[in-house]
Amino acid sequence: xxxxxxxxxxxxxxxxxxxxxxxxxxxxxxxxxxxxxxxxxxxxxxxxxxxxxxxxxxxxxxxxxxxxxxxxxxxxxxxxxxxxxxxxxxxxxxxxxxxxxxxxxxxxxxxxxxxxxxxxxxxxxxxxxxxxxxxxxxxxxxxxxxxxxxxxxxxxxxxxxxxxxxxxxxxxxxxxxxxxxxxxxxxxxxxxxxxxxxxxxxxxxxxxxxxxxxxxxxxxxxxxxxxxxxxxxxxxxxxxxxxxxxxxxxxxxxxxxxxxxxxxxxxxxxxxxxxxxxxxxxxxxxxxxxxxxxxxxxxxxxxxxxxxxxxxxxxxxxxx
Amino acid sequence: xxxxxxxxxxxxxxxxxxxxxxxxxxxxxxxxxxxxxxxxxxxxxxxxxxxxxxxxxxxxxxxxxxxxxxxxxxxxxxxxxxxxxxxxxxxxxxxxxxxxxxxxxxxxxxxxxxxxxxxxxxxxxxxxxxxxxxxxxxxxxxxxxxxxxxxxxxxxxxxxxxxxxxxxxxxxxxxxxxxxxxxxxxxxxxxxxxxxxxxxxxxxxxxxxxxxxxxxxxxxxxxxxxxxxxxxxxxxxxxxxxxxxxxxxxxxxxxxxxxxxxxxxxxxxxxxxxxxxxxxxxxxxxxxxxxxxxxxxxxxxxxxxxxxxxxxxxxxxxxx
Numbered sequence: 001x002x003x004x005x006x007x008x009x010x011x012x013x014x015x016x017x018x019x020x021x022x023x024x025x026x027x028x029x030x031x032x033x034x035x036x037x038x039x040x041x042x043x044x045x046x047x048x049x050x051x052x053x054x055x056x057x058x059x060x061x062x063x064x065x066x067x068x069x070x071x072x073x074x075x076x077x078x079x080x081x082x083x084x085x086x087x088x089x090x091x092x093x094x095x096x097x098x099x100x101x102x103x104x105x106x107x108x109x110x111x112x113x114x115x116x117x118x119x120x121x122x123x124x125x126x127x128x129x130x131x132x133x134x135x136x137x138x139x140x141x142x143x144x145x146x147x148x149x150x151x152x153x154x155x156x157x158x159x160x161x162x163x164x165x166x167x168x169x170x171x172x173x174x175x176x177x178x179x180x181x182x183x184x185x186x187x188x189x190x191x192x193x194x195x196x197x198x199x200x201x202x203x204x205x206x207x208x209x210x211x212x213x214x215x216x217x218x219x220x221x222x223x224x225x226x227x228x229x230x231x232x233x234x235x236x237x238x239x240x241x242x243x244x245x246x247x248x249x250x251x252x253x254x255x256x257x258x259x260x261x262x263x264x265x266x267x268x269x270x271x272x273x274x275x276x277x278x279x280x281x282x283x284x285x286x287x288x289x290x291x292x293x294x295x296x297x298x299x300x301x302x303x304x305x306x307x308x309x310x311x312x313x314x315x316x317x318x319x320x
Numbered sequence: 321x322x323x324x325x326x327x328x329x330x331x332x333x334x335x336x337x338x339x340x341x342x343x344x345x346x347x348x349x350x351x352x353x354x355x356x357x358x359x360x361x362x363x364x365x366x367x368x369x370x371x372x373x374x375x376x377x378x379x380x381x382x383x384x385x386x387x388x389x390x391x392x393x394x395x396x397x398x399x400x401x402x403x404x405x406x407x408x409x410x411x412x413x414x415x416x417x418x419x420x421x422x423x424x425x426x427x428x429x430x431x432x433x434x435x436x437x438x439x440x441x442x443x444x445x446x447x448x449x450x451x452x453x454x455x456x457x458x459x460x461x462x463x464x465x466x467x468x469x470x471x472x473x474x475x476x477x478x479x480x481x482x483x484x485x486x487x488x489x490x491x492x493x494x495x496x497x498x499x500x501x502x503x504x505x506x507x508x509x510x511x512x513x514x515x516x517x518x519x520x521x522x523x524x525x526x527x528x529x530x531x532x533x534x535x536x537x538x539x540x541x542x543x544x545x546x547x548x549x550x551x552x553x554x555x556x557x558x559x560x561x562x563x564x565x566x567x568x569x570x571x572x573x574x575x576x577x578x579x580x581x582x583x584x585x586x587x588x589x590x591x592x593x594x595x596x597x598x599x600x601x602x603x604x605x606x607x608x609x610x611x612x613x614x615x616x617x618x619x620x621x622x623x624x625x626x627x628x629x630x631x632x633x634x635x636x637x638x639x640x
Contacts, residue, residue: 079514081629086630115435121438183406197517
């Protein structure tokens, strides 16, 4: 599909929480956090999710016209109804623009980008804002040291349009698989109809994030190769042709796994030490960072990839 | 976009709750419920959301092959993480199929159908299952008689493919607008980062559904004409050419508003008396009903329409 990312944006809250500060709340040492997760610090927001989203989105929109579609690509909403895209549109000061949410947990952004590309390719929309904003810090269970060490807050955005005549920007390939065998490995069990907040059997920890990190890591190593292999075969591209690899910023160990998949660690965009795991916002925040730092340039091959709760695996290849 | 709905399905729970049974819990009479909402009875599920979804989906899939993409088109999840599409895939006994959620509250189904059409049109997928399953009864606030009278449970599904050579099935037009001015008219304020279940300021009623029905109705009457007008103009179709009109089953009064928009009430598919408002499942349930009853036939022009929390307005025109 001949689509082009015409702008990227990111918002990182000012307030920093170092692993030294966090460690006593988890009854572990800072060294334990750093050795297990690779995360030195994360940022904690004082702003609502929609306001963070609006700040990243404004940067992505730049001086251009308003979008004709807004997709919130995210996992944890601001509130259950209406969907968060409405509050993001409100925070941007827009009205009347169609908007909705796509949720594939940590993979929401590339999934939404693929949907946006399909709609633009079909002529349904011309300029689509895809924005992810997550307050992962809010769902931390301080009794589960490893997962509670991971999360930070932030927002990332991109604006996508049809590729102008004579340019080469393209969505080259997209592969995703979802394996419900992994559904209990990464969970917030509450917040829906199963363990409703009003249900007397719902325990406080049901409303917080739980993850079996080692099991997710093991499953990811086993399941990821096939999406990589298929997307490279679809596109006739070799891993060494990539300009930049933008993975979900799951954890330090996950970010170091590139060589296991034949990916050059030098080209992997890693923000996890400084920003932690920002759930669905991690990929667009890392993408915007890489773009703004000049590590992605027009014509370069960019791989977005990672795993999400589900367990889902994804690899998406763009010619920037 | 040349796409064809090749199968529809619906699931309605066995257990019925009449307005006579419900009235005492709301401190009103059955006549009050019926005169305000037009709803005689609704169905209440004993099954999880994903199991209802799977039953509707199996009917829609029929004897055909598994889908290559599953989209959960819904508002209230089974649990917050992973997204509900994972549990639907699990209940269907599938594994490895990409899946995610599209949430535009009550309009999730037509929005997901439009996204699916874009992806099929682009050649990204060939057979997409779109399924909506909602347990609206779980979010009722019995202190708010009008909104608590509305909701019923159920699931609806459709399978969409590219139109075979020589056939005329087509997605002719799609128009949607989202107006954040209406964001506080229809809400579940809790369940997200704003009023987290663990936040001591979150009140029990924050986790339940609230609606200013008269204000929504008034806003809908003012905002809907423009999406109707634009979709008919886009497609060169007149309202009298329609074979069936499948609105969101918001309430009895909403279902009777057709003539205000130039829509023939005889062609409006109304299930609200018998099934109540099933949130995002209402449109696909009514669509499957109309299809199964022979009120929609190949080549017929079908309008999907309605409003959702946001406030969003939508009109989508299909040649079946």
